[in-house]
Amino acid sequence: MQKKMIFATFVLFCLSIFVSRNCYAIQLLTHEEALKKVLGEGVKITTENKELTEPKLSKVKEHLGGNLICTQKGGRAASVQCKTNFDFYFAEKDGQKTGVAIIDDEPGKWGAVEFIIAMDLKGAVSRVEVLSYEEKRGQPIARHSFLSQFEGKTSKSPLQIEKDITGISGATISSTSAAFAVKKAIILYEELYLNQ
Secondary structure (H helix, E strand, C coil), X not given: CHXXXXXXXXXXXXXXXXXXXXXXXXXXXXXXXXXXXXXXXXXXEEEEEEECCCCHHHHHHHHCXXXXXXXXXXXXXXXXXXXXXXXXXXXXXXXXXXXXXXXXXXECCCCEEXXXXXXXXXXXXXEEEEEEECCCCCHHHHCHHHHHHHCCCCCCCCCCECXXXXXXXXXXXXXXXXXXXXXXXXXXXXXXXXXX
């Protein structure tokens, strides 16, 4: 009887270690919370869906180095579905649009990282937040001290780690994914709205 108890305890212990090492998805904000946080309280939020088709698809890919998702050695690109359909969330106050946001997933080292990128109507970044991640060491990318570096960035900004964005030591893949997500949001908005 005692041997069975010891064996059962050992099995439960091993299972708990396995689960704790492999279950590390963190949800920081829901979509609704994130939209209110980046677009402001008391605004009406409307959604516009846009399909990215040729020739704009090729133009966006060219700006992003040939891909619509951040592919880098050591990243989990397979954890993110490549899409060409995007939702743009517009804030409206007194019948006038005041800002826009895009929610996007990019691959981190351990899994998908979900970002929300808010911009003014001219395409300058006003705020970036992380909604969820599956990172072990990339968790600091959700900190304001890192994300605030993107504020004011436009399509003319390099948006590259160690050029105009200081990466997080030990979280290079996650840092690069964040920079890619911001660049992608700016380029999508510019191509689908501003360059009409």
